[in-house]
Amino acid sequence: MTIPLFQLLLQKVGAPRASAAEYYVQKANTQLWSHMAKYSLSNIAEGVERLRNGSLDILIADTPILDYYRAIDDGCRLQKIGDTINEDTYAVALTKGHPLKESISRVIANYTSTGLLDILQEKW
Structure with missing residues (x-):
């Protein structure tokens, strides 16, 4: 599932500063990257906390780390949407x-x- 850009621009979308996720968004779509600057995060944990408290709608980050947070999410409130932005190796x-x-x-x-x-x- 791919989310249309206009819908993303209506959401509070964040990614950790200077992360691979932020870099890929910057390369793929400068308009979305500029929008995300308003919701800049220091790390993924901050992003997960902001998802939980409603000050962020969408967190873009490394899939394995997001999968970990989803696995330990008490109450299963976190979900993954869309496709992987970029396959990366570790x-x-x-x-x-x-x-x-x-x-x-x-x-x-x-x-x-x-x-x-x-x-x-x-x-x-």
């Missing part, structure tokens, strides 16, 4: 030459190839 960062680099890479590759990573993402 990474694990280590210092160069870290002794666990190879082990972590093997585990991630194994989880990916067996489908366990998808199962974990769906669960959490």
Whole structure:
């Protein structure tokens, strides 16, 4: 489901400042990005709180993090609407030459190839 732009511009829409979500909106639609500046957030937790207290209608943020907040939402008041804006991948960062680099890479590759990573993402 895609929400028409004119409907978004009638809503209080926010995203965390300097986040990937804000960047993607800025690239995709500068009019929406300018509108969202009125509802700028310092982080996703603030956005979830503002959804709950009614000072925000729509929160745009990373799907896995929003899925987490929906999973722990007491009373199931949070819902996901629309499509994913951009498929993105996540990474694990280590210092160069870290002794666990190879082990972590093997585990991630194994989880990916067996489908366990998808199962974990769906669960959490």
